[in-house]
Amino acid sequence: GNSVTQMEGPVTLSEEAFLTINCTYTATGYPSLFWYVQYPGEGLQLLLKATKADDKGSNKGFEATYRKETTSFHLEKGSVQVSDSAVYFCALSPSSGTYKYIFGTGTRLKVLA
Amino acid sequence: SAVISQKPSRDICQRGTSLTIQCQVDSQVTMMFWYRQQPGQSLTLIATANQGSEATYESGFVIDKFPISRPNLTFSTLTVSNMSPEDSSIYLCSVGSNTGELFFGEGSRLTVL
Numbered sequence: 001g002n003s004v005t006q007m008e009g010p011v012t013l014s015e016e017a018f019l020t021i022n023c024t025y026t027a028t029g030y031p032s033l034f035w036y037v038q039y040p041g042e043g044l045q046l047l048l049k050a051t052k053a054d055d056k057g058s059n060k061g062f063e064a065t066y067r068k069e070t071t072s073f074h075l076e077k078g079s080v081q082v083s084d085s086a087v088y089f090c091a092l093s094p095s096s097g098t099y100k101y102i103f104g105t106g107t108r109l110k111v112l113a
Numbered sequence: 114s115a116v117i118s119q120k121p122s123r124d125i126c127q128r129g130t131s132l133t134i135q136c137q138v139d140s141q142v143t144m145m146f147w148y149r150q151q152p153g154q155s156l157t158l159i160a161t162a163n164q165g166s167e168a169t170y171e172s173g174f175v176i177d178k179f180p181i182s183r184p185n186l187t188f189s190t191l192t193v194s195n196m197s198p199e200d201s202s203i204y205l206c207s208v209g210s211n212t213g214e215l216f217f218g219e220g221s222r223l224t225v226l
Binding site: 032034036041042043044045046049051089093099100101103104105106 | 205209
């Protein structure tokens with residue numbers, strides 16, 4: 001079946017540090033991949049997405065590349081800020097046109113000034 | 114992206130009672146969903162709210178426990194019936210865009226005593 005595995009948190013970094021949050025997936029076919037962010041007290045917001053192999057999604061300095069050979073979609077940011085403190089969810093949509101997303105368990109990021 | 118408003122944003126309820134959560138979208142949407150986010154866990158799809166017909170429930174969720182209404186293309190309600198402490202969660206309304214993305218409301222945090 002389809003599944004998403006994220007690295008466990010919490011992740012604590014100093015401001016301007018490099019961030020990587022690992023995400024691997026299991027899926028049949030050709031899923032679309034997403035990263036969502038949940039800031040304290042708020043709902044989930046789409047951060048970035050990639051719909052096919054080798055696509056790179058990017059937004060707000062965050063990037064993730066759809067790697068089919070390693071079934072991964074790791075989230076990276078070169079220099080984190082305190083305002084990036086949030087919970088990050090990796091997710092997949094099994095195929096085009098379906099909204100039955102599979103979410104990872106979330107990774108809490110805390111950035112210290 | 115759609116603006117999704119949920120009410121209440123949070124509530125504390127007594128065991129055995131029921132609570133109805135409302136979801137209002139600022140535009141007409143075809144696909145509308147209800148998710149549950151239990152403490153420290155990922156999101157789980159409860160059901161798809163279908164306009165003008167009965168909701169489609171995922172495995173493990175039943176209409177008697179989580180009745181859903183969808184009277185039009187901008188509004189839906191989820192009721193959590195006969196609540197127990199295990200129902201303490203964040204309940205999230207979401208809508209699907211025509212590009213395959215999900216957008217979420219801010220969630221309704223429910224605590225059952």
